[in-house]
Amino acid sequence: MLIRYGVSTGFASLGSVKNCMLASSAVFRRQQFLIRSLGGYSDHIEPRRMQDIRSMSGTTFEADAENVMREITPVLDPSKHKGQAGKIAVIGGCREYTGAPYFAAISALKIGADLSHVFCTKDAAPVIKSYSPELIVHPILEESYNISGLEDEERRCISSKILAEVDKWMERFDCLVVGPGLGRDPYLLECVSEIMKHARQSNVPIVIDGDGLFLVTNSIDLVSGYPLAVLTPNVNEYKRLVQKVLNCEVNDRDAPELLQSLAKQIGGVTILQKGKSDLISDGEIAKSVSIYGSPRRCGGQGDILSGSVAVFLSWARAKGKATTSQMNPTVLGCIAGSALLRKAASLAFKDKKRSTLTTDIIECLGRSLEDICPAC
Ligand SMILES: NC(=O)C1=CN([C@@H]2O[C@H](COP(=O)(O)OP(=O)(O)OC[C@H]3O[C@@H](n4cnc5c(N)ncnc54)[C@H](OP(=O)(O)O)[C@@H]3O)[C@@H](O)[C@H]2O)[C@@H](O)CC1
Ligand SMILES: Nc1ncnc2c1ncn2[C@@H]1O[C@H](COP(=O)(O)OP(=O)(O)OP(=O)(O)O)[C@@H](O)[C@H]1O
Numbered sequence: 463m464l465i466r467y468g469v470s471t472g473f474a475s476l477g478s479v480k481n482c483m484l485a486s487s488a489v490f491r492r493q494q495f496l497i498r499s500l501g502g503y504s505d506h507i508e509p510r511r512m513q514d515i516r517s518m519s520g521t522t523f524e525a526d527a528e529n530v531m532r533e534i535t536p537v538l539d540p541s542k543h544k545g546q547a548g549k550i551a552v553i554g555g556c557r558e559y560t561g562a563p564y565f566a567a568i569s570a571l572k573i574g575a576d577l578s579h580v581f582c583t584k585d586a587a588p589v590i591k592s593y594s595p596e597l598i599v600h601p602i603l604e605e606s607y608n609i610s611g612l613e614d615e616e617r618r619c620i621s622s623k624i625l626a627e628v629d630k631w632m633e634r635f636d637c638l639v640v641g642p643g644l645g646r647d648p649y650l651l652e653c654v655s656e657i658m659k660h661a662r663q664s665n666v667p668i669v670i671d672g673d674g675l676f677l678v679t680n681s682i683d684l685v686s687g688y689p690l691a692v693l694t695p696n697v698n699e700y701k702r703l704v705q706k707v708l709n710c711e712v713n714d715r716d717a718p719e720l721l722q723s724l725a726k727q728i729g730g731v732t733i734l735q736k737g738k739s740d741l742i743s744d745g746e747i748a749k750s751v752s753i754y755g756s757p758r759r760c761g762g763q764g765d766i767l768s769g770s771v772a773v774f775l776s777w778a779r780a781k782g783k784a785t786t787s788q789m790n791p792t793v794l795g796c797i798a799g800s801a802l803l804r805k806a807a808s809l810a811f812k813d814k815k816r817s818t819l820t821t822d823i824i825e826c827l828g829r830s831l832e833d834i835c836p837a838c
């Protein structure tokens with residue numbers, strides 16, 4: 463028997479700035495949100511799903527993260543060749559920040575990607591290389607201070623050389639991570655905008671974090687309507703994004719609804735809102751990951767997350783329709799990346815307590831994944 467559920471299926475209105483400000487009926491909005499979260503596109507809802515919807519009104523959208531990981535993590539098959547488990551590129555690393563791109567890139571390898579590249583500024587490259595021989599580091603990006611005094615034509619020439627260098631590799635990458643330790647130099651960000659446009663033309667997924675979010679918040683067209691874009695904002699980055707796109711303030715009461723409407727408003731990108739619980743939405747469904755992590759808030763954990771999401775998203779895409787959950791691969795990647803980081807942080811904290819650092823968490827990534835998906 464089908465029950466007529468008297469609400470419109472359209473969630474688009476929630477995405478509008480107007481609705482954000484005129485949030486008059488919390489109950490009505492929650493009903494709409496819950497329907498979408500269950501993947502409901504019809505206005506006919508079966509009784510069991512109605513019950514599900516009611517039971518979810520305590521905002522329990524917890525993802526079955528371990529099953530997601532099991533489903534998308536590839537088996538270690540001797541017939542596979544180098545590269546098939548993932549080729550990731552991090553665009554980040556400048557004079558100030560060398561740790562962040564390293565954390566993202568090395569995390570991708572520790573989880574199981576085969577190759578991890580870093581495209582950074584010339585100053586940052588020797589430092590990042592010295593952290594690890596495993597990373598392939600391209601010293602190609604330029605900041606304004608390095609090209610000051612050059613004519614516009616010469617600057618344009620340098621930009622096109624940078625772009626050509628990244629393009630040589632682009633088609634080979636399974637995912638880009640844009641932003642960890644990128645800095646905010648205007649000339650550098652202009653080049654990175656072009657790199658993102660090329661990635662988009664080549665259908666390469668892009669995880670955007672840190673200063674990449676600063677860039678995207680001010681140039682939302684770079685990601686708008688691109689379903690392979692994943693934004694991973696922390697508290698500050700999320701506030702800035704909401705203010706810019708929805709023209710309203712963040713309010714904890716309707717957090718999942720607001721997130722969902724933000725993702726929808728940016729044309730169906732996936733957003734992983736980091737916090738005490740990580741909330742994930744692609745504008746259609748919303749999930750949370752609340753596995754206990756660590757009370758240590760040392761810098762760099764978001765960088766691990768961006769590298770992890772890139773790997774899991776690549777794996778989820780490679781699985782294609784073979785996953786039973788029917789969820790968007792970008793959402794699956796976010797769920798798995800968030801859960802793994804939290805597990806690793808919890809393991810590291812057990813051992814190191816107050817002295818837990820990001821490098822300790824990275825050392826626990828392998829063991830955390832092994833507990834859920836044994837290699838053999
Ligand atoms: N080792 C490295 O190389 C690392 C480099 N990194 C790179 O740095 C770049 C800038 O990224 P970001 O995260 O520092 O900038 P942003 O989000 O503006 O925060 C700035 C300030 O906001 C505050 N604040 C933060 N969280 C908050 C919260 N939950 N709730 C409340 N307040 C909060 C806090 O300020 P405070 O508490 O001091 O006032 C914080 O200091 C970017 O490229 C990134 O990748 C990092 O990845 C770390 C490791
Ligand atoms: N209050 C919290 N309690 C538990 N876990 C948290 C909390 N805040 C963040 N996290 C976890 O830490 C991860 C990184 O989030 P965080 O907000 O530190 O990112 P970030 O500020 O971008 O980090 P980074 O220092 O790398 O830039 C999140 O995925 C989340 O799982």
Ligand SMILES: [Mg+2]
Nearest residue numbers: 672696764765
């Ligand atoms: Mg960050």
